[in-house]
Amino acid sequence: MKRVMILGVGAGFGLALARQFGRQGAAVVMVARNALKLQDYQDQLADEGITATWQAADATDFVQLAQLFKDENEIDTLIYNVGITTPDDPIHTDPHDMEARLRANVTSAVAACQSFLATAHPETILITGGGAALHPSPVTTSLAMSKAALRSYTLALHTAAAAQGVYVGLMTIQGIANVGPEMAPDRVAAAYVTAAQQRSAAEIFYPGGVPSKTSEFDQLKQLAADPQQRAALLAAHPEFAKYQKYLK
Template identity: 30%
Template sequence: MKTVLITGATAGIGAASARAFAHAGWRVIGTGRRADRLRDLQEELGAYFLPLSVDMQDRAGLESLAKLEGEWSGVDCLINNAGLAPPMADLQDSEWDKLQTVIDTNVTGLVALTRALLPKLIASQGSIINLSSVAATYPYKGGAVYGATKAFVRQFSLMLRNDLAGTGVRVTSIEPGMAETEFTLVRNGGDQAASDALYDGIDPMTPEDLAETILWVASRPPHLNINALELMPTRQNWAGFATNRKA
């Protein structure tokens, strides 16, 4: 039986992925900050789900995930899903502490965990699936730091493939567009109306859409690597160039 480790398994794409992999016969290690939600997921999925409350900003906690023993000692797939965005704001109007949290979570924590688990992933000739975003490619006003962290994730994924050449480990960057999760609710400080307005009439992707895609990537034969995969709802596309006319 294969084992997958999913960060940010407490909601959205992470929780949906935990369900998809468990139903496909994988052992699932789910991490996140909200222990109560992880326990709920364990009650739902049973003995093949291991809940571990770990913050992506806690390097020691992340590195401890590489020291699990017994039936949970091996890792065949790492899904770096945990991430967040600061409130939409021009950089000059942003709050540093919130930017630092995003960088520490989306970049530093992701790299620390990946590095710690590489010996296990090399031993299993497993796979690494990193959740980037279309924001890595298409810039928008108020998203400088978030988009930059996701561009890092995309480039890190591509460069990591070079470091792992010959090991059999596969690396994929998944780059979703609009998916209706708690992501926007958190970004808007819990403003449900603002979150609902963003997705109104869009028919956005669902966490289950992304989870099915992630499981598909992880289930490809060992000789096939999906380098990067960009997904958008049909009603979303990239905007045209912005102009600022002089008075």
Template identity: 30%
Template sequence: MAAKGFPGDVSSVESLQTAIIAVIKTYGKIDVLLYNAAAGRPSKPTSLSVDQLVEDFKISVAGALTSVKEVIPFMENGTILLTGGGLALQPYADYASLAIGKAGIRNLAFSLHQELSPKGIYVGTLTIKGFVQEGTYFSPENIANTFYSMYENQNETEIMFEER
């Protein structure tokens, strides 16, 4: 099967819905959703405006929820994977917005797992406790392999991706 792109703006509910509807019209169903979008501007909490925080949250968390709500009617025993981050567990004031988003995505993953697992849909989050960088433990390839393992095994709601 050839790869095909479906552009959409994750900060816009309408744009994201349009993109997902196009995927469903093309393929008829969704087997796996991997949500990897995040936003977070470098800023301490008291330097952030409410509008900036809300805009980043829309991308990091609300876009994930919109995506999930759009795909679950077209999933049967599907998989939903969300990209988390170590800032959810150990916030860093200089990246407050990103840390809040990662905490939100972690909470969303656990809540969705509770709701959707009885319906045969696996939800998991990969909490990446480092900076993604080629040639390191945190390489995109290692992360992709871990996501694939989560998809295959479907036995943990959260995997901590960290060097030991």
């Protein structure tokens, strides 16, 4: 790992990925839409002695993606961590909203991988999947659809890219950030570092090493059923407050 690009950097897993790969000595390029936040992340990492740069780009804009990989032609590791996880349902969700989520969660990953594979020396691709791919739900319809499609694409790419000497791994994340010790962002990010070093498995199930019997959403509902755990959950994830009707 010499130069790692992370597409989809936020304050949770994305920043943790930048931190963990930076600690391994990689030069990290962080990509997201918000330049102000990216600059803040760069400053945070610099305070920790980690060198990182950033590029503001929208992964759903294929023109911007193509230009991004022209500007960053020396990347050897790509991490696709973009995803829309908003709950929805199969009856009332507007098809245009579903289409936008599929574009962000799947088609943009295809565009990013194809652009990356055309750069100077691609070596490794890690793609963030999710347990929702294995657990369709009427309240996470487009998430389950898109993660299932992303899983199918990534496993196909694993085989196809191997012929070019490129390792592709699907990181199937089976939990919610900061809910339990295993889901601490730095621990999740460490699993990506291990996958990039080992360069073997087509799919890595984290945590547990095997497919979970319950989806992330079911885990969330189980936690929310207990008033104390529900309060702690909403304190850790205030953004979940607007989804409370799904947790009953």
